[in-house]
Amino acid sequence: MTEPFVRHTGRLAALPRANVDTDQIVPKQFLKRVERTGFGPALFHDWRFRPDGSPNPDFELNQLTARGATILLVGENFGCGSSREHAVWALREYGFRAILAPSFADIFFANCCQNGLVPVRLLPQEIAELFRRHQAAGGEYQLTVDLAEQRVDDGLGFRTTFAMEPYRREMLLHGLDEIGRTLRVEDRIGAYEKGREAGNPKGLPAGRGKGETW
Amino acid sequence: MTARTLFEKVWVAHVVHQFPEGQALLYVDLHLVHEVTSPQAFEGLRQAGRRVRRPALTVATVDHNVPTGDRAAPIADPIAARQLEALAVNARDFGLELFDLRSPQQGIVHVIGPELGLTQPGMVIVCGDSHTATHGAFGALALGIGTSEVEHVLATQCLVWSKPGTMEARVTGGLAPGVTAKDLILALIGRIGTAGATGHVIEYTGEAIRALSMEERMTVCNMSIEAGARAGMIAPDEKTVAYLKGRPRAPSGAAWDRAVERWRELRTDPGATYDKHVQLDAAEVAPQVTWGTSPGMVTPVTGCVPSPTDFTTDAERRAVTRALEYMGLAPGTPLEGLPIDRVFLGSCTNARIEDLRAAARTVRGRHVATGVRAMVVPGSQQVKAQAEREGLDRVFTEAGFEWRNAGCSMCLGMNPDVLQSGERCASTSNRNFEGRQGRGGRTHLMSPPMAAAAAVAGRIVDVRSWGREPAAR
Numbered sequence: 280m281t282e283p284f285v286r287h288t289g290r291l292a293a294l295p296r297a298n299v300d301t302d303q304i305v306p307k308q309f310l311k312r313v314e315r316t317g318f319g320p321a322l323f324h325d326w327r328f329r330p331d332g333s334p335n336p337d338f339e340l341n342q343l344t345a346r347g348a349t350i351l352l353v354g355e356n357f358g359c360g361s362s363r364e365h366a367v368w369a370l371r372e373y374g375f376r377a378i379l380a381p382s383f384a385d386i387f388f389a390n391c392c393q394n395g396l397v398p399v400r401l402l403p404q405e406i407a408e409l410f411r412r413h414q415a416a417g418g419e420y421q422l423t424v425d426l427a428e429q430r431v432d433d434g435l436g437f438r439t440t441f442a443m444e445p446y447r448r449e450m451l452l453h454g455l456d457e458i459g460r461t462l463r464v465e466d467r468i469g470a471y472e473k474g475r476e477a478g479n480p481k482g483l484p485a486g487r488g489k490g491e492t493w
Numbered sequence: 494m495t496a497r498t499l500f501e502k503v504w505v506a507h508v509v510h511q512f513p514e515g516q517a518l519l520y521v522d523l524h525l526v527h528e529v530t531s532p533q534a535f536e537g538l539r540q541a542g543r544r545v546r547r548p549a550l551t552v553a554t555v556d557h558n559v560p561t562g563d564r565a566a567p568i569a570d571p572i573a574a575r576q577l578e579a580l581a582v583n584a585r586d587f588g589l590e591l592f593d594l595r596s597p598q599q600g601i602v603h604v605i606g607p608e609l610g611l612t613q614p615g616m617v618i619v620c621g622d623s624h625t626a627t628h629g630a631f632g633a634l635a636l637g638i639g640t641s642e643v644e645h646v647l648a649t650q651c652l653v654w655s656k657p658g659t660m661e662a663r664v665t666g667g668l669a670p671g672v673t674a675k676d677l678i679l680a681l682i683g684r685i686g687t688a689g690a691t692g693h694v695i696e697y698t699g700e701a702i703r704a705l706s707m708e709e710r711m712t713v714c715n716m717s718i719e720a721g722a723r724a725g726m727i728a729p730d731e732k733t734v735a736y737l738k739g740r741p742r743a744p745s746g747a748a749w750d751r752a753v754e755r756w757r758e759l760r761t762d763p764g765a766t767y768d769k770h771v772q773l774d775a776a777e778v779a780p781q782v783t784w785g786t787s788p789g790m791v792t793p794v795t796g797c798v799p800s801p802t803d804f805t806t807d808a809e810r811r812a813v814t815r816a817l818e819y820m821g822l823a824p825g826t827p828l829e830g831l832p833i834d835r836v837f838l839g840s841c842t843n844a845r846i847e848d849l850r851a852a853a854r855t856v857r858g859r860h861v862a863t864g865v866r867a868m869v870v871p872g873s874q875q876v877k878a879q880a881e882r883e884g885l886d887r888v889f890t891e892a893g894f895e896w897r898n899a900g901c902s903m904c905l906g907m908n909p910d911v912l913q914s915g916e917r918c919a920s921t922s923n924r925n926f927e928g929r930q931g932r933g934g935r936t937h938l939m940s941p942p943m944a945a946a947a948a949v950a951g952r953i954v955d956v957r958s959w960g961r962e963p964a965a966r
């Protein structure tokens with residue numbers, strides 16, 4: 280069970296970079312943990328901290344106005360590269376509830392939805408407008424992401440809608456466990472396995488590679 | 494019957510259930526597991542009191558953080574050791590086969606799947622690793638998944654996925670001498686960009702693809718993810734069948750004949766349509782070298798480092814400025830002649846036997862340049878053993894390369910094999926992201942012969958002309 284997401288109002292942090300890969304979100308030296316927790320301090324580690332361990336004052340998330348931000352505004356193709364879900368765990372643990380981007384990498388998008396982190400796809404010009412508004416406000420900028428209504432609103436005139444597949448929306452709204460949902464149709468899995476055995480004398484994957492498999 | 498693509502045939506054969514909201518529940522034939530993305534998934538199963546539904550369809554290996562030095566020595570990094578130990582315990586508790594550090598079959602998960610014959614045409618294959626796309630070279634639908642999905646597959650043997658789009662990448666013509674499958678896929682990524690195939694499964698077609706060996710096809714499919722595609726596929730043919738025949742986990746006897754018969758149906762029907770198309774003439778591809786911090790930042794070796802002003806959008810200009818700063822490169826610098834400090838021959842992209850042979854041909858009778866540290870990390874212990882039978886290890890060690898045990902190694906630098914800050918590396922791996930091979934390290938992706946030649950020359954060279962010069966010194 281992850282934390283449900285219906286609507287959320289929070290401060291925006293802006294990271295105007297495209298193609299941010301998951302190696303940047305959580306560098307590999309932090310992937311050795313065997314838990315789902317403890318990744319917050321690793322978030323954007325090599326950007327957030329200098330080699331001597333002190334915070335890098337130039338990095339966007341280290342700006343005073345980004346403190347306590349819960350919504351992240353980024354460039355296109357966010358989360359590309361490695362499939363590491365650790366990236367999403369780190370963003371969640373750091374405090375982010377939603378990410379706004381013109382586009383996301385596929386695996387990252389799926390990983391977000393598994394963890395109650397709402398990936399919001401907006402048009403490139405809308406994202407550009409949000410970057411402008413964030414900058415014009417000196418970084419002091421709030422937004423509401425409403426998943427129930429599929430709407431983003433800054434209360435100051437910026438208002439738009441976004442698309443989300445109904446299935447993912449349901450999961451996020453209710454904090455559903457995908458496994459539990461699939462197990463509700465477990466009989467289908469059994470039937471499929473039997474069907475393949477029967478309809479296909481060659482049988483199901485017998486395992487260990489010894490059988491025929493499709 | 495309507496004409497269907499290869500992807501559609503495999504998809505349809507695996508739909509267990511169609512959720513009313515649109516997603517499909519897909520049956521998984523082979524689930525590969527490694528030590529880095531699985532511990533949290535097994536922990537989830539334990540907490541929920543769930544079992545692995547089909548342990549026999551699940552195979553585990555260790556690769557990402559294993560040391561590639563002396564296997565007899567204890568693992569120096571206690572945290573890595575804990576992760577390896579966790580996988581051993583999980584494999585035992587849940588009844589999974591594990592190729593551990595002592596196994597002669599251990600290796601990078603995407604190298605050992607095909608090598609053992611576990612990877613077969615028409616399968617749905619998943620692994621908590623984005624380069625699972627590699628297995629698509631056999632006409633399997635193979636994709637990387639996150640850890641929550643790993644847990645889902647362990648528990649249900651199924652994956653929830655909404656049907657992606659299809660993209661045909663048609664490669665005509667033939668590769669010129671000195672140009673490899675790696676150059677082909679880098680050129681394609683350069684053309685369509687790192688998000689060019691997002692939301693799509695790529696099918697590689699055309700005579701240039703048919704002409705590739707199975708190992709070369711794996712190199713191409715491997716980097717589909719660098720073009721944004723979760724999976725890349727190539728229809729099986731006689732080469733696929735010949736590759737799999739006699740592999741330990743491939744079917745045998747009458748079962749083999751039946752399997753081959755089915756595999757022959759696995760191709761896109763004439764008249765079937767794709768959602769997107771891209772075309773590339775292989776004859777026009779030159780050896781490729783990346784200059785930036787994303788695989789799409791690539792140019793022929795004869796090219797120069799671009800200038801931010803060559804790009805149209807603000808975002809691109811910013812990204813290029815940042816990449817050049819990180820890479821320590823000035824606009825207009827020719828790639829050829831750029832001095833390098835390190836060479837890495839390895840990774841699931843380019844550490845199979847043919848890659849090592851090609852690199853060995855380039856270095857035979859020559860020596861690694863003074864001041865350059867070069868290493869060869871075979872993709873699997875079996876590749877390593879094969880190379881040793883062929884004497885390639887001696888070619889490399891006599892030339893001054895380090896000869897190591899199998900693993901991911903400096904492809905991602907989770908083990909002690911890392912670049913120091915500022916070091917420039919010619920690498921046969923697949924990602925040149927900031928810090929990928931070590932914080933501050935500068936990675937130039939290229940083919941095995943190109944990386945081998947760079948090791949000898951001490952700088953980036955064009956293998957096509959360099960090979961013909963008398964061996965320097």
Ligand code: SF4
Nearest residue numbers: 624840841901904905
């Ligand atoms: S070799 Fe590199 S890309 Fe391949 S699985 Fe290992 S870390 Fe990933």
